[in-house]
Amino acid sequence: MQTHEIVRRFTAHFEKHGHTSVPSASLILEDPQLLFVNAGMVQFKPYFLGEVPPPYPRATSIQKCVRTPDIDEVGKTTRHATFFQMAGNFSFGDYFKRGAIEFAWTLITNSQGDGGYGFDPERIWVTVFNDDDEAIGLWREIAGLPEERIQRRGGDDNYWDMGVPGPGGPCSEIYYDRGPEFGAEGGPEADEDRYLEIWNLVFMQDERGELSPKKGHPPIGTLPHKNIDTGMGVERVAFLLQGVDNVYETDLVRPVIAKAEELSGRTYGRNTEDDVRFRVIADHARSSVMIVGDGVTPGNEGRGYVLRRLLRRIVRSARLLGVTGPCLGEFATVVRDAMSATYPELAADFERISAVIRAEEETFRATLTAGEKIFDTAVDEAKRSGRSTLPGDQAFALHDTYGFPIDLTLEMAEEAGLVVDRERFTALMDEQRTRAKADAAERKVGFVDVSVYRAVLDTHGVTDFLGYQTLTSESRVVGLLRDGQTVPAAEEGERVEVLLDRTPFYAEAGGQQADTGVLRGASFEVRVDDVQSPVAGLRVHRGVVTAGTVTLDAEIVTEVDRARRAAVSRAHTATHLVHAGVRGALGSAAAQAGSLNAPGRLRFDFTSPTGAVPAAALVEIEEEVNSVLQEDREIQTYETSLDSARKLGAMMLFGEKYGDSVRVVDMGDYSRELCGGTHVGRTGELGLVRVLSEASIGSGVRRVEALVGLDAFKHATTEHLLVNQLADQLKARPEELPDRIGSLVERLRTAERDLEKHRADAVLASGASLADAAEDLDGTALVAVTAPDGVTGNDLRTLAADVRGKLGDRPGVVALFAVEDGKVSFVVATTKAARDNGIAAGKLIPEFAAAVGGRGGGKPDLAQGGGTDPAGIDAAIQKLRSALRP
Structure with a gap:
């Protein structure tokens, strides 16, 4: 049975029994305690808590979910996944335990011909919370289950909450016995690989606080009504009904692995390490497409960081499979084709989704290139020092600072004949996690007592x-x-x-x-x-x-406050117009990612995977928006059904949850959006819109800031005044200012270059006198001095090379020091004859660097470094002399 059919049957079964079918909520809901929706009940949480009266007594949904706490385990087992679909049925003070058990048992055991899933009743086991005798009695009465196939378990297994304060309750889980070839006898208590959980029935009656009843802590209260929340794992049911070994081999996931096989030339099922990588790609590709589809873009915090990590793990895994070219776009296409039957918005919005994903891959591939260079330097340093181990500190820096995956570091180190100090790397990772947890705990938005x-x-x-x-x-x-x-x-x-x-x-x-x-x-x-x-x-x-x-x-x-309301409303209307202008100029991939509507000004964030918006495009957007103002279009607001709004082409924002009835703000064929905000009556009321700036605020996200109405007019007036003042100063007409200022800037740059050349010539002029003053140390000429005044650290290499050249064919060492802002810079250069005698610049630096409180290194012909103690220069020179004497 195909996954889409499993979903269809679930929905049909519960609709037949009076449940309202509710679409999946976005993965992003306004819940400060959740990064992503991780259960089917999340969108119904206000109904369970009694914050809002439920619009229906019974509901059913197929909810897309993302859970990432075990992200590192994905692929290593066949049970961990970050993205999954949770089929659920819900009762808000209507039926309770009996109804939940009857509905579930009927669906899973009815024959497929009768619309069920056709599971063998003799292979069904259930678990219940420790003392839930009522549930045990109902399972025996309704399903006829013998007592030996009903197991009591503690809170860790059979009490459910979201892991944060909110609703919860004891639960009863339904398991399917896969057979003796998959593990030991004895039910779920003995082996959860053989006995696979497929459905969890939560008898939701409690409200938990910071401490969970799962760990024996009492609830902080009871819910206004006894409710039912169930969750059936669609992917788990699919792999059982499709006769495959795990969720990665089901009809909606296996195609991603097939694409990875095609790109890599390797075959799934032949190598344990490769299979882990194939599974990581399959799971993370689905998660990433769904997350981007709901409006998240890669970043360094929160949801954006999780998304970035998922995408980069795909690239890493593909690379370890031997895929060298771009691949994320191809995996995303496979996910779209597999999932769009259930989530048609993936196909409709695929241009944007693909653009975001491809841009992140391009950025990460550049990161990998930079990381490889840092890695090569670390390997060279280890080998020069005679070490066979790459320090854990360097491996951690590659991971933490450069985003270089540890798996690649391990593989490349092995190729270079080195091992990585994993113990130190792990310790540093643990420290980072501890800091992150402490920071998260400090920032955490606690449970608000509402x-x-x-x-x-x-x-x-x-x-x-x-x-x-x-x-x-x-x-x-x-x-x-x-x-x-x-x-x-x-x-x-x-x-x-x-x-x-x-x-x-x-x-x-x-x-x-x-x-x-x-x-x-x-x-x-x-x-x-x-x-x-x-x-x-x-x-x-x-x-x-x-x-x-x-x-x-x-x-x-x-x-x-009327004036404030009017100013904010003008800004909000202008935001809709700017949104339409941006999409018209850049295409549908430019989707709103945030906004601010304040008195007289607006901020509009949008995805732009192609980078900065050209200045000419910004000018066109501003002109187009103001032309709509000049047309003085009527702005209509009205309520309609969500389906009607879609047919009208109304813009819907990613991450927003809409009900059956929605409010449309309509400006004709230019802008039509779903919006609950306040707006002006006609576009002409805005007066003027001035785009001030456009800049990046994160990977793939840009921000336009603009002024509206009188604020825009005042800004234009100020700019006009400044232009006139510049024109007066430069004795030029306003239209001549760009050329005139450009000419002045170029003249200034030329003068600076001339000054730099004169300064460099003055520095080099001292080279001959320094060479002439070289002291002889048993046949080796040594020039070791503090450079003349005016010579900075940046000049030392040039001067040292010049002095070395003037030493001719003699064995010679040049060591120059410079002091700038209380710190020491030094350069050591050696002649060819000196190197032939075994004198290497890089090996001389450790002999004296400590005297100036510094360190450094380099190659045999030239090395450099720095220190913090200028008073130690004389001592450093003396140590250098001692090192050169046989």
Whole structure:
């Protein structure tokens, strides 16, 4: 049975039993505790916690998931994977244990002709949480399972939570016995390779805190309702039903391995080490395509770093298989073809996905080239020193600083006849991990206790948002918080959070800054500095009581700062226009990656795998946007279904989660986007848009900054004034300024070159006198002095080579020192006759460098270094003399 059919049957089974089919959420959700969605229940978390009323009592989904804690184990086993699909069914206070067990048992054991998966009931085992007698009774009643195929297990195995504070509960796991050829008898307790887990039924009833009940810690509370959360591993079911040995050989994964076989000329299944590399490529290629598809770009932090690591592990593995040319784009194409039947957005957005992936590969291939040069230098140094080991410090520096994979370092060291000090390398890696964990713990956004907000939501319902229609309203205070605690009143001077039954204030979201303004009562006033939505459906007004005492249930009048709202709305509308202009100029690969809409200014981030946007393209984008302003187009906003919005061609942002009903901001055929922000009524209201700059903010991500309205006009006026001042200073017309300034710059550069030449000639002029003053050390001419004033460290090599040349055919050594900014630079040069006598510059430096608190090295003819103690130069020269005397 093909994987897409497994998915179809799962969805059909639960739809038939009253479940609403919900599309997979993006891998990127607004949860500070998760890098990626790692379970099917994540998008339903607000329903389980009671933060938002569920729109349906039952749901089913096929959720794409990424888990990376065991990334280093991928490929080494056939059970670890970073990307997988989790099929799940969910109940929000509807059915509980009995329903979950009945639905699962029916689907897995019904014949394939009846729409099930056709698993043999006699090969099914289950596990339950230690004391869950109810679940045991239901398995025996519903499935007829004998007691010996039901095993009790502890919290590590049969209690489920997300690994962070949130919902959880005891669970019951379903296993399939693959047969005696795969391991020992005795059920999951004895061997989880033979007895493979395929489905986990979580009886979600608890809310966990920082410490997990998996480890015996009590929950911090119970959920508002008993819920069901299940997760069936689609890939695991696929390999069982397809009769292959593991998930890597299923219909959606094996094609990637086949492509790797084609590119490498090697065959999967013949070599254990090669098989690990094939599996890494197959798993990581799927993960990477899905992650990039949801809007992540490679970077050095967070999700971007995980993505970068996945992509680079693919390149590394392919290289170790013998693939020397670019390959990521070809693997991505295979993933697209395999997965787009379930995720059609991969095909629609493949131009962007492919561009991001190919750009990262190009960057990493350059990194590998640079790393190889550093590696060669390290090998040369080890061999010159007579060592057979490459220091762990150097291997770590290659890995940490240059991104050079340790596997390649090990392989190349072996080819060079060296071994790597793995113990030291591992110790340094452990230190880095410890620092990273400590940093993560310090930065971690802890579990936010939103129970006080939920209490308001449960009592008064969602905040009615009026801000699209009006900027004032008559409202009632339904919640009052100070320092996170509910209070009956707040007095003048106190910071407070005010929750209202309805409000025109826009809460910060989608890149748009929050409204500010005033809440006025009969005898009090609150200045609103910020508005947030910590719980979906609520708007929390944060500010200071500036007069009187505000109390619960007080009647108030809200007043949004009109000027600020108008300025922010102009910026938001301008962002949509700039977005459209950028995509028009650069193509669909230029997708929005972030934005900021502030009064009078905007910041727009977008993916640009091809690098910097040409200046001419920026000018065209600015002109095009302002032409739309001049047309004074009407801006329409309306709500429609998600499907209708797609058919209209509305732009949808990667990583955003949309409901069935969406809000469209429509500017005709130029820009049409899904957006919940505020906007002006006509494009002409923007007045003017000025693009200020374009720059990189990370690998493959660019940022455009622009001004809007009066701010843009003021900037243009300032520029005009500056141009006029320059024209007056240079006695030129404005249009002549580029040529005139260019001419001045070139003249300045010529003058600097002339000065440098004169200085170099002056330095070299001292060469002859230094050579003439050489002292004789038993037949070897030695010039060892502090260089004349004006000679810097950069000049030493030139002067030393010149002095050496003037020593002629004599055996000679030139050692020159220079002091600059309290530090010492030195260069040693030897003549050919000296080298013939066994004198090497690189070997002389260790004889004296310590005297100046330094070190250095180089080749037999020329070596250099530096130190920190200028007072030791005389001692260094004396040590050099001693080294040259036989």
